[in-house]
Amino acid sequence: MTTSPGGEPAERTKAAVLEDVAGLAGVSAMTVSRVLNAPEKVRPETRARVLAAVQELGYRPNFAARSLVTGRSGVLGVVSFDTTLYGPASTLYAIERAAREHDYLVNIASLEAMTRRSIAEGVDRLRQQSVDGVIVIVPHESAADGLRDLPPDLPVVDVGGGERLSVPAVAVDHHAGAVRATRHLLELGHETVHHLSGPANWIDANNRMQGWRHALRGREVPPPLAGDWSANSGYEQGKRLSRDPSVTAVFVANDPMALGLMRAFREAGRRVPEDVSVVGYDDVPEAAHFWPPLTTVRQNFATLGRQAFQLLLNRMVGHDTSERRTVEPELVVRESTSRR
Amino acid sequence: MTTSPGGEPAERTKAAVLEDVAGLAGVSAMTVSRVLNAPEKVRPETRARVLAAVQELGYRPNFAARSLVTGRSGVLGVVSFDTTLYGPASTLYAIERAAREHDYLVNIASLEAMTRRSIAEGVDRLRQQSVDGVIVIVPHESAADGLRDLPPDLPVVDVGGGERLSVPAVAVDHHAGAVRATRHLLELGHETVHHLSGPANWIDANNRMQGWRHALRGREVPPPLAGDWSANSGYEQGKRLSRDPSVTAVFVANDPMALGLMRAFREAGRRVPEDVSVVGYDDVPEAAHFWPPLTTVRQNFATLGRQAFQLLLNRMVGHDTSERRTVEPELVVRESTSRR
DNA sequence: GCGAAGACTGTTATCGCTAACATAAAACGT
DNA sequence: ACGTTTTATGTTAGCGATAACAGTCTTCGC
Structure with a gap:
């Protein structure tokens, strides 16, 4: 990435920051920030100049800085038991895809055991990295308890965790x-x-x-x-x-x-x-x-995952639902059953 | 801010920050920070007081702030194709476990397709969230190319991606x-x-x-x-x-x-x-x-995953190896084969 | 032709934390 | 006992972005 060894002026050692881009484009840092977050507020010509500078410097916004000031991270967490099992793996996969479409990244925390403590601990681990929300895939009785003593300020959605839950949930019937x-x-x-x-x-x-x-x-x-x-x-x-x-x-x-x-x-x-x-x-x-x-x-694990993400999205934008969605399973008749 | 209408002193609306803890413990913010990051540098009694305050306020360090100043995020990324397949799923799982033991969190980015572009794009997505390193599980010829035009400042380790790689790698023979x-x-x-x-x-x-x-x-x-x-x-x-x-x-x-x-x-x-x-x-x-x-x-996918993490850890602390490790597979004879 | 509204862009102040240096107190060697 | 090291804590200055407010400069209406 460092510009070629030819002797170009900007032989950067450190990654470019907003200020660098601003300097190159001849504008203020704020304008660059606007170009990136609310392009319509910037005159097209300026915008073009800024974009060119961004391009030239290979600028990438610093995630931590942005997240520090906005309070949002664009990351959501999935707490799951064994992600090697077909069900959790497929659900996780679907969640990840849905998340990606909405520009969220997915952080995983798998659990050693399924106790309320370990669930709380898993959620906690994710919380420390300030995820914006968490989806819990813990199809175990302990989930209900584990979810009960969770901080109320963190959006949480449960997948397949039983009836008596305090959070929005999706489950297969x-x-x-x-x-x-x-x-x-x-x-x-x-x-x-x-x-x-x-x-x-x-x-x-x-x-x-x-x-x-x-x-x-x-x-x-x-x-x-x-x-x-x-x-x-x-x-x-x-x-x-x-x-x-x-x-x-x-x-x-x-x-x-x-x-x-x-x-x-x-x-x-x-x-x-x-x-x-x-x-x-x-x-x-x-x-x-x-x-x-x-x-x-x-x-249909794919549906399950997608719905879970939807629910979480709703919760994250504030709708304080404790909605519960159900996915219907389907009998597939093949050859292991026959008339008596 | 705004103490609650009830009158309680610490009816926090916002999460506690370092300063709050410091105030409660009667020390400076820096001391609190030290208690959390280098406890041995703080006198046991002070430490205890700080810890008590942390406890009482339910303080959790702000990840973004820390990461902004340290330049490290404690998160690593895994780029993988279909994580529903047994191999990738097991490898991912092993990586996650190894990562957890070292207090790293794992971010996943699964790929739509296996082209050099999509690999680069996956790595990029992770990079934007400033992961400290990336493990790529893309057992496809395109991986080698996809990895070649990666920024050299990001530690990357490959799993099962063939011979002619520019990065450290683990593979099954x-x-x-x-x-x-x-x-x-x-x-x-x-x-x-x-x-x-x-x-x-x-x-x-x-x-x-x-x-x-x-x-x-x-x-x-x-x-x-x-x-x-x-x-x-x-x-x-x-x-x-x-x-x-x-x-x-x-x-x-x-x-x-x-x-x-x-x-x-x-x-x-x-x-x-x-x-x-x-x-x-x-x-x-x-x-x-x-x-x-x-x-x-x-x-042995578990070994594969663990080794991949090890290699990444090495790279992250600076060892600029392009080490290549091999895991030996093992024949398991059961009943689907017999003498001719 | 002039004040007001609107369109752009710039300034300043944080966000919450830690590195680096500064200081104060305790421990030490001779 | 006195300077010197060691140990424990505090102060200051950012990390890199954005929110909120403050200016400019246009553009208009009448």
Whole structure:
């Protein structure tokens, strides 16, 4: 960036600042600032001169200085648990894209654990870097508590964090999704539906379990098993479940676990879907290519992320809503389910 | 300002600043600053008093102000393509964790496309928010170019961006990984090994393809097919490949494609591994539960991310290395491969 | 033709913090 | 005991931008 070694006058060592541009353009610093922030207030010719100077010096406004005086940073934070999981990763991605369109940058703070303390700490970390707002993706019961003792002056939006929240939130209607999944199996003629749920205290896991229970009302409700979202836990629990010959239909709380479970059943000699039908949840991109292709419930994480950003934007410009938006999941029928 | 109508003395409307804390503790602002930045330079009793005041006022240093004067922001940026993909997501996650341990925050900028322009633009976006350094995760040929015309004053580290880079870099030795995968198949008695590669111009895809070629030297090298990393493309290409009865072993450039390919083969009546052996790449957490459990090459993304951060840290403190570190991948043999 | 409104541009005062230097108090060596 | 170092704290001066106000110079209306 330093001008060429040819001997040009402005062999800058330090980056150019407003004053430098002003000097070169023969105007005051304020005018340069205006050109950058409210161009219409500056006469076109001056503007052109300033812009040329900006160009020539490769001037970039100093973010810290601007943010110090305006009180806004143009950065928003996302607090999330494991961003390696498909759901959080996709949501984060959507948020980032939406943010970019509005000239916001995204700062991430991932959490070691999901306790109210760690959530507060994550938000705090972001706050220290003076983000303008925070989106929390913590699908855990602890989120509600963690969010409660947050400073009220910081706009916060929650994603998938349960009912009793003090902040605006977006969530997928997992109850409905689970009902759809379970009904689908019931309609296929299964007497009842078993359930492999996610870990305790995860909002999504609870909601799906409740939906499943709800859809099963009036029938025998088998005791649910719980995994930890991993394919491996699905496999382990699948092994147990496969020993019960009465099982003909299983609703699994996410796709990886469904994958593991199907493997366990196959290894136990029970064919999917001939002997037992399986429905997953998430519709990860691979689900269509599992063996057999998995019937599952699709969540639209992109929408989720976009909505979350919208809500945050609203809150940031002042609308003090505690709006709650819901995204509907959709059943995708493939080949892991069949008529009994 | 304006103490509240209630009459309480410190009914703050605005957040407390250094001066407020100083006042309460009966010291100068500078002392407070020292307590926060170099506690050992302050007498324990004063320190305690200051800390108490900080506590009482809930004081949080203003990031912009600090950063304005120190010239450092404590934020680093990560430019990445699709952070939804397992690799980038895991790497990002590892970077974030390493960064946190060193009190850095991570800003992300994901890219719409992988062109030199968009890379430069992504870095730029981060630079405007004055990040202290940038890690670029763009496993594409364009990365090298995109990085070349970067301002030299900004510490940049590349992850997986190929050989001819102008900046420090970390990469997995995909060539070696591919060689291992291919040799494994060869040692199992297969005459040759087919290859389903990733999209053209992706560094990883190229390296793996070269490794495969290398391991095959002296034998017939079948024309490789190319997918787009998705399970779906694996399935499509798998359908084509399954029509060729001479195929007995396939090295697939990533796990999702391997999943799709195995499905295609199965649907074509060719059993894996009895009729055809398949090796994947990545070792995604689900790979062990594919049907059959996938033999694959594990990349340690966590190490990759950590190393990238280390390198960046080095560069940021001034060491002007253009060090290049390599992470070795590891073959994980499961059940998708068998003796011919 | 002259005051008033409007259009541009400039001046000044911060924003909240820390580097660098200055000072005061305590500790020390001989 | 006295200058000298060390230790603890305070003072001053910005970092680089923008808000708010203050001038100029035009442009108009009547």
